[in-house]
Amino acid sequence: MWRRCEKRISVSPGFCLLAAWFALENGWGLLWTVLGAAALHELGHCLALTLLGAPISGLRIGVFGAELTAERRELSYPGELASVLAGPGANLLCAALLTALGGTRWAVFTGANLVLCAFNLLPVRPLDGGRALELLCTWAAGPAAGEQAARWAGAAAALCLSAALAWVMVRTGGSLWLLPPAAGLLALSVREAAGRGGDLEYS
Numbered sequence: 001m002w003r004r005c006e007k008r009i010s011v012s013p014g015f016c017l018l019a020a021w022f023a024l025e026n027g028w029g030l031l032w033t034v035l036g037a038a039a040l041h042e043l044g045h046c047l048a049l050t051l052l053g054a055p056i057s058g059l060r061i062g063v064f065g066a067e068l069t070a071e072r073r074e075l076s077y078p079g080e081l082a083s084v085l086a087g088p089g090a091n092l093l094c095a096a097l098l099t100a101l102g103g104t105r106w107a108v109f110t111g112a113n114l115v116l117c118a119f120n121l122l123p124v125r126p127l128d129g130g131r132a133l134e135l136l137c138t139w140a141a142g143p144a145a146g147e148q149a150a151r152w153a154g155a156a157a158a159l160c161l162s163a164a165l166a167w168v169m170v171r172t173g174g175s176l177w178l179l180p181p182a183a184g185l186l187a188l189s190v191r192e193a194a195g196r197g198g199d200l201e202y203s
Contacts, residue, residue, distance in 0.1 A: 008058040014180065015061050021177040030108070037091060037112040041120065042066050044090025048083040063184050067126055077139040084131045091117035122161065123153040124188060130154045151192050158189035 023031040042059070049056055049070050058069035072080055091113040098110045121129040130150050138146025162185035165178045 010058075010060045012060070012062040014063045018063055018177065018180050021180075025175070025177045033109050033112050034116070036109065037094075037116045038065060040090050040094055040113065041087040041116055042068065044086040044088075045083060047090075048086035052079045052083060054079075054083065063180055064126060065120075077135060081132060081135045081139075084128050084135065088117040088120045088128055091120075122157050123150070124158045124161070124185070125150055125154050125192065130157075147195075151195060155189045155192035158185045158192065162186040162189065 019031060019035075022034075045068055046056060049068070052075060054075055055071045056068055057071065060067045060069070070083075072083075075083065095110045095113040095117070098106045098113075120127050121132075123133045124130045125134070130153070133153055134146045134150035136146075137149040162182045165182035165185070169175050169178050169182070
């Protein structure tokens with residue numbers, strides 16, 4: 001099975017550079033912790049899609065994380081919404097279980113899962129929150145309303161988050177590894193405002 005999927009997995013150079021930059025600034029241990037939480041997130045998506053009978057055709061790992069390509073035409077709105085929210089749900093469940101165990105040994109991994117869950121629920125496509133907002137509005141009021149809501153909420157949220165990251169860099173006098181995500185979010189804001197954000201997949 002792995003051999004069949006191997007050619008469908010791609011990793012962007014931008015992700016490799018950002019990961020290396022993050023590790024140099026924050027240590028390789030923290031990088032592997034974040035990547036572990038990200039892998040759990042994608043496993044949540046994969047499990048939900050598999051259970052719902054939606055074949056996964058590809059995985060691209062980029063600056064904003066992983067983007068799954070799946071055959072979604074046969075999914076109902078509730079099914080697709082469950083698939084989208086399964087990634088953040090996996091992170092939240094893991095954090096809850098580790099917290100219930102009461103040990104401080106996994107505190108950093110718990111925090112990484114909570115941050116990843118919250119970040120992915122932002123209403124910005126290709127993040128899960130943006131896709132979930134589009135699905136909910138489409139389900140309630142039709143595709144045009146879903147696209148419009150996701151477009152403007154995404155543009156505003158991406159612009160605000162980009163400004164927040166810039167503020168952090170200025171206040172700390174460093175954290176320059178945040179520069180690529182800040183620039184990427186600014187580009188996403190422009191993309192959404194221009195109406196070109198609707199062709200992205202699960203993250």
